């Protein structure tokens with residue numbers, strides 16, 4: 153038996169992203185770190201799995217594997233094929249940009265952690281909040297402390313931790329972290345419509361910064377307060393609270 157925990161690191165920004173370097177570096181002496189990540193940016197691919205073409209794996213450095221697939225492909229291939237043994241932990245990130253509220257459903261970063269969770273492995277997703285000028289030191293340090301805790305204590309079944317780290321000024325550190333729930337965004341007019349040189353219309357989704365609904369206890373609220381947000385996410389999407397209202401569901405069937 154090898155007592156050194158195996159830690160799988162992945163992301164959706166691609167294996168060459170600075171965020172994944174900082175994360176792998178930060179986790180380095182907690183165990184044996186293996187990076188299996190997409191060969192290019194695959195942000196917002198959600199939990200998609202590649203089934204209709206072959207996947208290729210290239211070892212670009214010792215313990216670093218680039219895959220021509222999605223974050224979910226990477227975690228699945230790593231656990232079921234590439235890794236020499238089962239990892240004790242999956243950590244995904246550090247993403248360039250927040251994964252808060254409803255955006256979690258689009259996130260490749262969070263989906264890599266979902267795949268780990270589905271495979272029965274404790275999993276964490278880490279994102280750096282912001283739009284540019286990302287600094288990963290603080291997020292990497294928090295990921296390291298959280299990973300240490302999770303390696304010792306484990307996580308409740310079917311639960312991943314979605315971490316969002318707000319930006320700080322040079323040399324400063326967030327004053328704390330909060331356990332939060334997923335918030336909501338106010339969906340606005342986020343489509344940009346343009347015309348191409350041949351007179352045909354084209355569109356960009358997500359042109360605007362969408363406004364969060366600032367409710368206390370949410371991930372948005374914590375980050376707005378300058379706190380690191382830690383949201384436990386359950387893969388059971390059932391809305392248990394809706395059962396009462398839906399018990400009235402009566403249809404002439406069969």
Ligand code: MN
Pocket residue numbers: 164165194195196247248260261
């Ligand atoms: Mn990304």
